[in-house]
Amino acid sequence: MIPTVPQPAFAKWCYRAYVTAFFIYLALPLTVVCVFAFNNSVFPSLPWEGFTLAWFFGTDAPFIGVFHERAIIRSIGTSAFVAAWVSGLAVAVGTCNAFLFVRHDFRGKALLYVLMLLPLIIPGVILGISILVFSSAIANTLEDATGLWFDGLRPGLILVILGQFSFITTFATLVISARLQKFDPSLEEAALNLGASKWGAIRQITLPFLLPAIVASAVVATLMSFENFNTTLMLVGSDSPLTITMFDKLKQGSTPVLNAVSLLLIMVSAALGILSLLFQSGKR
Amino acid sequence: MQSDASRLGFYLLLAPILLWLVVLIILPHIGLFVVSISEKIGPRDYETGFGNYAAFFTEPLYWRTFARTATMSILATALTLILGFPIAYHIAKLTRGRTKTTLFLMCMIPFWVSELVRTFGWMILLRETGVISNLLQSLGLVDGPVEMLYNDAAIMVGLVYTSILFMVVPLVTTLDSLDDSLIEAGYDLGGTSMAVMREIVIPHAMPGIVSGCIVVFMLSLGNYLTPILLGGKDSLWFTGMIYTQFITRFNWELGSAFGFLLLALSSLVVFAGLKLSRQSLTNTMGRS
Amino acid sequence: DTLRLLTWGGYAPEEVIAMFEAETGHTVEVTTSNNEEMIAKLRATNGGGFDLAQPSQDRIASAQEEFGIYKPIDMTKVNADQFIPSMLVATATNTTYDGEIYGLPHVWGTSGLVVNTAMAGDVTDYTDLCDASVAGKVSYRLKRPTLIGFAYSMGLDPFAAYSDPDAYQGILDQVEAKLTECKPNVKTYWDGGDEIKNLLRSGEVVASMAWDTGGWQLNADNPDITFVAPEAGALGWIDTFVLPARGRADDAAYDWINFVMRPEIAAMITNTAGNFTAAVDGDAGVSADLKARYQGSFDQAAIDNIKWYPPVPAGLETLEGATLDRINAAN
Amino acid sequence: MSDPHPDLVCSDLTKDFDAFRAVNHVSFEVPQGSFFSILGPSGCGKTTLLRMIAGFQEPTSGDLRIKGKSMIGVPPNKRPVSMVFQHLALFPTMNIGDNVGFGLRQRGVGKSEIKTRVEQVLDRVGLPGVSERRIDQISGGQKQRVAIARCMVLEPDVLLLDEPLGALDLKLREHMKVELKSLQAAFNTTFVYITHDQSEALVMSDNIAVMNHGQFEQIGTPHEVYHAPSTAFVAGFVGDANRIDGKVAALNGTALTLTSDGGTEMKIDAQAKALSVGQRAQVYLRPEAIELVTSGDGVNVSGGVIDSVLFNGANSSVTVKDQSGSLLKVALPQTGAFATLRKGDKVFTRWDPRQARCYPVAGA
Amino acid sequence: MSDPHPDLVCSDLTKDFDAFRAVNHVSFEVPQGSFFSILGPSGCGKTTLLRMIAGFQEPTSGDLRIKGKSMIGVPPNKRPVSMVFQHLALFPTMNIGDNVGFGLRQRGVGKSEIKTRVEQVLDRVGLPGVSERRIDQISGGQKQRVAIARCMVLEPDVLLLDEPLGALDLKLREHMKVELKSLQAAFNTTFVYITHDQSEALVMSDNIAVMNHGQFEQIGTPHEVYHAPSTAFVAGFVGDANRIDGKVAALNGTALTLTSDGGTEMKIDAQAKALSVGQRAQVYLRPEAIELVTSGDGVNVSGGVIDSVLFNGANSSVTVKDQSGSLLKVALPQTGAFATLRKGDKVFTRWDPRQARCYPVAGA
């Protein structure tokens, strides 16, 4: 089962065939999605009507390409906005948490750690509805009491950002903590010993060391935010992120525009993912 | 040697996590529970009671869907484990260097695209007039079009596809940390492949298996898109019911009760899984 | 101002928006949705987040009673001459709550049957979907229009029973039995307009309960498929304009209403959405094809036989929901 | 041991962790420019002591003066001491030049001056022109020198080293021992070096303090510590030694007679501190102090059989089992004599009464 | 070296990795019940050789027989050999009893018999009653013994050990050396032991093979390898040695005269294999073979000054710099003579012509 232990040729062959089949299974739907982005037909399915780029650049109905669909362009912007906030917040809080859990001992630490892991085992829909219900209750109470409007507590971008942040932070915390755990505290002591101040040591030594993890978790946070559906669905207001817009479109009339968006999405996120991996392995 | 400065630093570090957990996780769930125990007795008129939970238990559709969602999720988890383990093992133990990185990256690709896109792809593939059906027909394997969409098998395919990465990654990580020499020692002491797998590899991979299973189970249980888009007329999913209560029935109270029940279910299954495998949440999830 | 419009797909075509923006200087952000989601969203935001919404007229009064999510229409800001008077009055009657009018009519249409006449020419009424000849090749939604359509087709009158919950429950029970029995015939319960169009176009489904526009769009592609007004009568709906309680751009909203009710704009909307509007002379600029298809589906008798949705009393949907759930659960 | 201006003076330093006393009333002085080692087993409190000097730990009581100035309450970044950490603690995110220049940057020294001073110090430790390399591009021994250069560039009054050779492999460690000593001589800086490896301490130090359970058992030159251990612990810890338990049978000035527990009589000529007739005592005898002889006459001669032969080139030894069954390790002469001994051969052992050390057994 | 039934015979074993030959035509026999060490520097192919014996690597060519049966093509789990891995490879998920019983379980031995046999073998390695403990609850030395017990319970014909002491600390390693040897004697099983630490090999082995670049340079007893190295590599690798480069000046039977590159004349009495006048040669001279003397007369006597004194108790040495500037390491006698030498003192060194070893320089 490992290269140094001899195995019958047949078993090896079967195993390899299975692995190949598995990767075909992985690649198949995405390939199909990409291929049909170029189908010269208003339906993203067979039969194949010929090759076209209209679903990217077309301007005439019904062949309106991605780059001319206002709703899609706008929701990409919304998604990017949300993702930027979510990953910024998640990384900042995640870094704080990492320092808290790795560097400090306090009563209730184990409990707090388990609490921190909880968002991993709460289904996204429930995170969404609980935040929706809670913030509505708060807003109602406040509005009844003050007569003012608290639109920030109503479905909208703020709640979407908070909702995504609430579980993505756990991932960021885990990734950054893992790296901080590998950090040798004597490096910071060495910096102090060489005359650096406490904050100077963290800034010059610890944070650069954490950088790969910070970048990696920012990328992961961005990707997760971009593709999140379950939590966002419950919290979205008038500005909908890309997945929600696509879902609405899919329900109302899927054209290969969706394939074209998907193709772009695949390319961008794969590029992001690969970049972050390369960055990580380069730094290790 | 806790000086005042480091006390202050400690509280500054403690503030964000407390804010996050209390404001975004704990209080909302308490709020959810409070809403779930208020019954609607007329327009803009509510009273406290467990009527919503009673409704869940008296309406077969609800608890049947609930049970169905749970069993299907467990099934999907088991299937993902069975399908993913050999792959993780292959990546961790049978490949080196560049190949390893490449295969690992390929496993991640589905994760990098939104779930909607993946599901969309499966729809194109599986439908009666879809790619696979046409392929089978042109190969002469079947006479007429075959419908592969709108059934539980399609849901399984989609669920496994969506979550396999979350099984493979922790497995690869734990299997990577298994020293080859332990496997060699197993063979050297006369073990067969099966015995070495059972007695050495799997016990070692247990934290990874459990962590992968928890994540996959949660993802399946909480999935909305895949069952909605790939499932058939009987393929109800509990998240769909929650959505229905919130959106089409305007019944937040019952929806909240459903949400709470789903939360209880997931906690229960995760807890049972951890107990059965003698792992702890911190040990499995906390190390990914 | 920015006009945040919560509407149906097709009701705000890109060209119309472009013309409106050029003329008024407002910008328009469109969110497409359906009846339930529109109300759910407005409920969640307590009537905020949008400046103009377009639910069907039967869903306004009860939602207002329950959640208070709309604000009354200021008729002085509306150019009432542009509306077909009978529809304006009918809508106003149906959407009055507490003495205030909440809705203006916009687009109207029907739902009935979309049939592939070459393969299922026998399907002429809702209950025909349960016929063995089309087993496994039919589809409908698991929503309230289906309940009502089947009820009419079974010779019952659900609208008449709206005010009497017990009678209505009796009707629902009969429909439930029918739909449960019919379940094996169904390929899938469709959910979005695209889904059913795909199913019909590809031939996977040959007869379905659906909106008239869907049938006419498919007819352009495949002459065999068309909308059929059922013998028991098509179900007529009117989508309205309402102002969410906390809209921030009421002026822009009124500007939009007055703009799209212009005959030439209304015709453009009819051409994209496929349904006719409540605008005076709105059908003048509509394409001949669409008119022909409309006439092909509706003769005068059929038009007279359209069953228009009255306002849904609060609480009735709970009964329907339970029925739908039971149908869904049946095996 | 006394110097007009010692670089480092610790008086009565004590450190408690909760109920546990890690460092117990330790006092010592280190004269300018000397190499001072603290040698002790794992957990005896060496690191704690060093970290108090560096300022990472506050003493519970006692004083600590560097160049005459008390360091109590001075934070680590303000003390004129530098430290070489056990695993060196080179900054992995910086290249070698930036590592060495780190301390100067903290002091606000100008860019170009940093550059020249870094080059200079790297030159002095024998690594010219490596500034641009990453730290994973140099060998273990070179890292060692970079770590020292990083400290020395700041011209500290005292350099502290916490087992810096622990992570190196055997051959390199042998080499670095000699090198460290000569670097210290070249910089003429006071080194305080801690280790649990007696050979490191013996080879490099001017003075060694042997530490046990938080206390100093002896301070002295390597010679003194090896040849005149002042406590049983030092005798057993520094160098290899046979320990024989017994009882004092007679006492006459410096001439002692003991009876071992196995019944053998031993004559010892030593300072009989705190010993009285009838008291239990421990005798320490180095393997190289015992001779193998062929005849059974003389003082401290006893017969036995070879129990095992440990051939190890120049360091070969045998263990001899005497009549009472107790084992004695005897170094074989480097001349190669007795190389033909085999297990079971009969031999006689002899040792000089002046070579043994004898200590009373505490509490007996 | 030849035995009627050797437990292990390798003939002409070769292993190529792509273009690189890791093991190069190695042949040897290990007689039943003996302790055979393979000693060589890192990367010389020791592990590769051992893994071929265990079955984890197929030889490119050559044969391998255990108790007379060829092992080519036999998978590792079918070979009558067991292996103690470098990091022991104890199964962390099992307790000690399960670890030791693993092999028996694979053979389908009954539960109760496994229990008794595990207890027996743990007893024999001196660890009775630890079966229930987890492996992280015992010390490094105890783990070592558990690893051996796990193999020995299967009664293998040959036990292979891949540097099992490498991970232990110095003191424990010293101790385990002796212990391993006595365990081997007690079990009377054939041990094949690989190491790069010459002292391990010298102390424990019956026979040592010195390996370099995939080839065996010498096979012999520890004595032979240390005192009569057959190649320059062996002379340099086993034990400490001064190397002096020079040229053969005269040759007369076993009596050689060489001139060192520094100009000193050396007389050597050795088997002058493959040496001729004028040829370049290397002389190896152990530090303990050199004496410090006070007068400058005699064969191989030369004067110099003390360059450094490395006091290290019984293993103290000095380096002497001669007129030509080359350094000679000289062991100080264990008797403590010359302990007063200081840097800069003038001394004379002398060595016996029979103590030096001389080898031609390849390709010179």
Ligand SMILES: Nc1ncnc2c1ncn2[C@@H]1O[C@H](COP(=O)(O)OP(=O)(O)OP(=O)(O)O)[C@@H](O)[C@H]1O
């Ligand atoms: N922060 C601490 N809190 C409590 N006890 C401590 C702390 N630091 C060290 N100790 C204890 O103090 C004792 C001395 O520790 P120290 O690290 O100084 O030993 P050491 O001599 O350096 O040992 P080693 O050679 O293993 O490094 C040990 O018993 C240790 O357990």
Ligand SMILES: Nc1ncnc2c1ncn2[C@@H]1O[C@H](COP(=O)(O)OP(=O)(O)OP(=O)(O)O)[C@@H](O)[C@H]1O
């Ligand atoms: N699988 C392999 N593929 C290619 N080269 C290998 C492989 N395994 C070992 N080598 C090479 O063969 C040579 C011998 O390796 P081996 O591990 O046998 O050395 P070793 O003597 O055990 O060294 P060490 O003392 O460091 O363990 C090395 O140069 C190594 O790089």
Ligand SMILES: [Mg+2]
């Ligand atoms: Mg220490």
Ligand SMILES: [Mg+2]
């Ligand atoms: Mg090796």
